[in-house]
Amino acid sequence: MPDADLGKSRILVVDDEPANVTILQRVLAQEGYKDVIGVTDPREVPAILSQAPPDLILLDLLMPYLDGYRILELVAELWRDGLRPPVLVLTADATHRARERALRAGAMDFLTKPFDHLEAVLRVRNLLAWRHLEVHLARQNERLEEVVDLRTRALHESVERLREAARHREKLLNRLVDAQEMERREVAAEVHDTVIQTLVELQLRLELHGHRFEDPVLRAEIERLSDAAARALAELRQLVSQLRPVAMETDGLEGAIRELLQAGGRAGSSEPATTLVVDLSVDPPLATQTVLYRIAQGAISNVRRHAAARTLEVRITGDTAGVDLWVRDDGVGFDPVEILAIRGRGGLAIMDERARLAGGWLQADASVGHGAEIHAWLPLDPEAAVDPEAAVAPGADDAPGADDVPEMESAEPGEPPGTGGAGSGTTG
Numbered sequence: 001m002p003d004a005d006l007g008k009s010r011i012l013v014v015d016d017e018p019a020n021v022t023i024l025q026r027v028l029a030q031e032g033y034k035d036v037i038g039v040t041d042p043r044e045v046p047a048i049l050s051q052a053p054p055d056l057i058l059l060d061l062l063m064p065y066l067d068g069y070r071i072l073e074l075v076a077e078l079w080r081d082g083l084r085p086p087v088l089v090l091t092a093d094a095t096h097r098a099r100e101r102a103l104r105a106g107a108m109d110f111l112t113k114p115f116d117h118l119e120a121v122l123r124v125r126n127l128l129a130w131r132h133l134e135v136h137l138a139r140q141n142e143r144l145e146e147v148v149d150l151r152t153r154a155l156h157e158s159v160e161r162l163r164e165a166a167r168h169r170e171k172l173l174n175r176l177v178d179a180q181e182m183e184r185r186e187v188a189a190e191v192h193d194t195v196i197q198t199l200v201e202l203q204l205r206l207e208l209h210g211h212r213f214e215d216p217v218l219r220a221e222i223e224r225l226s227d228a229a230a231r232a233l234a235e236l237r238q239l240v241s242q243l244r245p246v247a248m249e250t251d252g253l254e255g256a257i258r259e260l261l262q263a264g265g266r267a268g269s270s271e272p273a274t275t276l277v278v279d280l281s282v283d284p285p286l287a288t289q290t291v292l293y294r295i296a297q298g299a300i301s302n303v304r305r306h307a308a309a310r311t312l313e314v315r316i317t318g319d320t321a322g323v324d325l326w327v328r329d330d331g332v333g334f335d336p337v338e339i340l341a342i343r344g345r346g347g348l349a350i351m352d353e354r355a356r357l358a359g360g361w362l363q364a365d366a367s368v369g370h371g372a373e374i375h376a377w378l379p380l381d382p383e384a385a386v387d388p389e390a391a392v393a394p395g396a397d398d399a400p401g402a403d404d405v406p407e408m409e410s411a412e413p414g415e416p417p418g419t420g421g422a423g424s425g426t427t428g
């Protein structure tokens with residue numbers, strides 16, 4: 001007995017000899033097949049195939065009007081793109097040539113007349129089992145394709161939403177950078193118009209009136225005051241130029257960073273030999289340039305304040321995906337473990353935050369006595385870095401990287417003295 005599913009299969013028996021049809025119908029009914037259609041006039045077959053497609057066809061080859069080969073061709077034609085029902089050929093003509101021709105036309109198996117009942121039943125069962133498996137697989141495939149389709153659509157929608165979020169974030173970044181720069185310009189203008197003017201006046205008066213005093217001790221004291229005012233003026237002017245890098249507007253990123261490198265450090269400190277390499281195939285957007293400039297500014301300032309370096313190299317390279325910035329020195333370096341223990345404020349944390357806000361990352365690599373390297377990467381296309389949290393710096397596992405950036409003493413230009421963790425003693 002076939003199992004319940006196979007028992008429901010529709011079987012079409014086509015033979016111009018009514019006795020053959022009757023025997024097969026009887027044998028199959030005894031075996032439990034409930035849907036067996038018998039046809040002795042082959043001309044009825046085309047209508048049956050198109051109206052009630054069978055799961056299996058038992059087909060005689062030699063018939064009047066429409067022989068078995070023609071029906072095999074018809075089956076192949078009807079199911080050119082679908083699951084063709086298997087055909088079991090019933091024939092008394094068992095020549096090699098006849099079998100080859102039937103196989104070429106798509107026959108699956110043969111039953112030689114007069115046929116053995118058991119053999120007929122077993123061959124029918126094998127072909128139906130194969131047929132059911134094929135139909136089952138096809139349905140699974142269809143379902144799978146539906147699921148893939150659905151997921152693909154969901155994925156496209158997610159990507160679109162992420163892109164939208166990225167565009168939104170880029171706008172926010174631009175506004176944030178604009179607001180920061182505007183504020184810095186305002187502070188710079190304020191310092192220039194108030195404190196600097198006052199100091200200029202103070203220095204002039206000291207120079208003007210100092211020589212009137214006869215007392216050499218007093219005169220020396222006035223001179224010291226005048227020198228102090230001059231130093232304060234110079235420092236304030238440098239601060240103002242850091243707050244508002246005019247070179248960014250006139251000479252672009254490269255010119256502005258060159259000016260940073262040439263500006264020199266504090267009086268009395270020995271200056272490292274500087275190198276600047278800029279190799280950009282695409283000009284980054286202005287907001288990105290500003291972020292790059294501010295990170296470079298912080299890193300260069302750190303080197304000048306703490307590293308006691310002989311060489312300082314700034315390298316900016318880019319491709320269509322993003323821009324890399326390296327600031328390297330051969331100075332005293334720092335101990336990442338010790339630096340990691342000091343958290344809170346600081347230049348490095350601010351640099352890291354700037355990089356992240358722009359959708360990129362920042363990595364600080366250093367060891368005591370072997371110099372330091374700050375490496376930042378910023379995306380050019382905001383869609384390339386839709387998730388800043390997912391942007392991981394290379395080697396972040398073994399170096400203080402984007403996810404775990406150590407603090408350094410503040411070197412953030414423009415930050416009031418004393419707010420940057422002075423006395424942490426982590427670097428020179």
Ligand SMILES: [Mg+2]
Binds near residue numbers: 060
């Ligand atoms: Mg016949």
